[in-house]
Amino acid sequence: MQISSRFTLAVHICICIDTFKDEYKVTSDFLSGSTNVNPVIVRKILGQLKSAGLVEIARGSGGASVAKPLREITFLDIYKAVECLDKGELFHFHENPNKKCPVGRNIHSVLDDKLVRVQTAMENELSSITLEDIKNDLNQKL
Amino acid sequence: MQISSRFTLAVHICICIDTFKDEYKVTSDFLSGSTNVNPVIVRKILGQLKSAGLVEIARGSGGASVAKPLREITFLDIYKAVECLDKGELFHFHENPNKKCPVGRNIHSVLDDKLVRVQTAMENELSSITLEDIKNDLNQKL
DNA sequence: TATAGTTGTAACCTCTTTGATTACAACTAT
DNA sequence: ATAGTTGTAATCAAAGAGGTTACAACTATA
Numbered sequence: 001m002q003i004s005s006r007f008t009l010a011v012h013i014c015i016c017i018d019t020f021k022d023e024y025k026v027t028s029d030f031l032s033g034s035t036n037v038n039p040v041i042v043r044k045i046l047g048q049l050k051s052a053g054l055v056e057i058a059r060g061s062g063g064a065s066v067a068k069p070l071r072e073i074t075f076l077d078i079y080k081a082v083e084c085l086d087k088g089e090l091f092h093f094h095e096n097p098n099k100k101c102p103v104g105r106n107i108h109s110v111l112d113d114k115l116v117r118v119q120t121a122m123e124n125e126l127s128s129i130t131l132e133d134i135k136n137d138l139n140q141k142l
Numbered sequence: 143m144q145i146s147s148r149f150t151l152a153v154h155i156c157i158c159i160d161t162f163k164d165e166y167k168v169t170s171d172f173l174s175g176s177t178n179v180n181p182v183i184v185r186k187i188l189g190q191l192k193s194a195g196l197v198e199i200a201r202g203s204g205g206a207s208v209a210k211p212l213r214e215i216t217f218l219d220i221y222k223a224v225e226c227l228d229k230g231e232l233f234h235f236h237e238n239p240n241k242k243c244p245v246g247r248n249i250h251s252v253l254d255d256k257l258v259r260v261q262t263a264m265e266n267e268l269s270s271i272t273l274e275d276i277k278n279d280l281n282q283k284l
Numbered sequence: 285t286a287t288a289g290t291t292g293t294a295a296c297c298t299c300t301t302t303g304a305t306t307a308c309a310a311c312t313a314t
Numbered sequence: 315a316t317a318g319t320t321g322t323a324a325t326c327a328a329a330g331a332g333g334t335t336a337c338a339a340c341t342a343t344a
Contacts, residue, residue, distance in 0.1 A: 060341030202312030
């Protein structure tokens with residue numbers, strides 16, 4: 001299964017908030033316009049980003065802002081904020097290997113550290129990329 | 143979304159086939175017993191592993207065998223055999239960013255190389271682990 | 285203070301994927 | 315000829331992704 005589009009969406013949202021912070025009040029409707037994603041979905045993502053301390057949201061008057069310098073927000077921060085992994089694990093293990101079988105009895109403990117290695121490799125790369133990198137690359141294009 | 147249990151299941155299956163190759167005819171029913179997964183699902187996974195050239199299956203008489211030395215089969219081989227990723231991409235991009243918005247117009251091209259970096263980091267780690275590693279660790283436990 | 289624009293959230297919908305299950309034709313060693 | 319297997323289709327339930335409508339709660343401001 002692919003990683004859900006909530007991730008790229010969340011990055012898009014953060015970059016948008018920062019890019020237009022001086023020109024517009026960046027509301028869920030505004031972000032819905034840029035992303036072409038339903039405003040309720042945008043608000044859900046914003047809520048998750050807020051819970052992770054990455055953005056701030058003004059109730060009532062409306063509008064979102066980024067909560068820290070872009071260089072301090074990594075892809076991993078965003079990934080963990082919006083991607084719901086069961087127990088934080090990237091790999092879903094088949095539930096009930098047969099304990100009466102020598103392979104079934106041990107497969108979980110034998111595989112676990114390898115799966116962690118793979119997940120860690122991915123998360124390390126995610127944490128090496130910041131929103132500032134994205135903003136810089138975007139500015140190049142503009 | 144987590145990576146489906148088909149992956150750990152496929153690894154379990156391969157290790158089982160190799161472990162019991164001299165003692166039993168390893169059929170989908172046998173593997174179903176060790177994994178606690180429905181035999182039709184096992185046959186489906188076996189079919190994917192066969193298409194990838196990782197196992198051989200005897201029609202009629204029944205029984206599966208591993209098609210090459212364990213050290214030549216990596217986690218990446220198995221991952222690619224059983225995990226169905228749209229266009230082989232780990233990340234699902236939100237479909238229609240607004241082209242009239244400077245962010246929406248460029249977000250895809252700005253993010254793409256970063257997403258590839260993450261996917262590559264993960265695949266590199268997957269390709270560094272072989273079924274022989276697993277077999278060795280399992281033998282330690284037995 | 286009344287209002288208008290927002291946010292937060294619940295409820296419901298559709299689509300897709302996963303995994304289970306039943307059923308059965310095709311195959312092959314014996 | 316038979317018994318045990320494989321390959322595959324059809325159907326099912328459960329879960330997750332996204333979309334959509336609706337509305338109460340909130341707050342800046344007129």
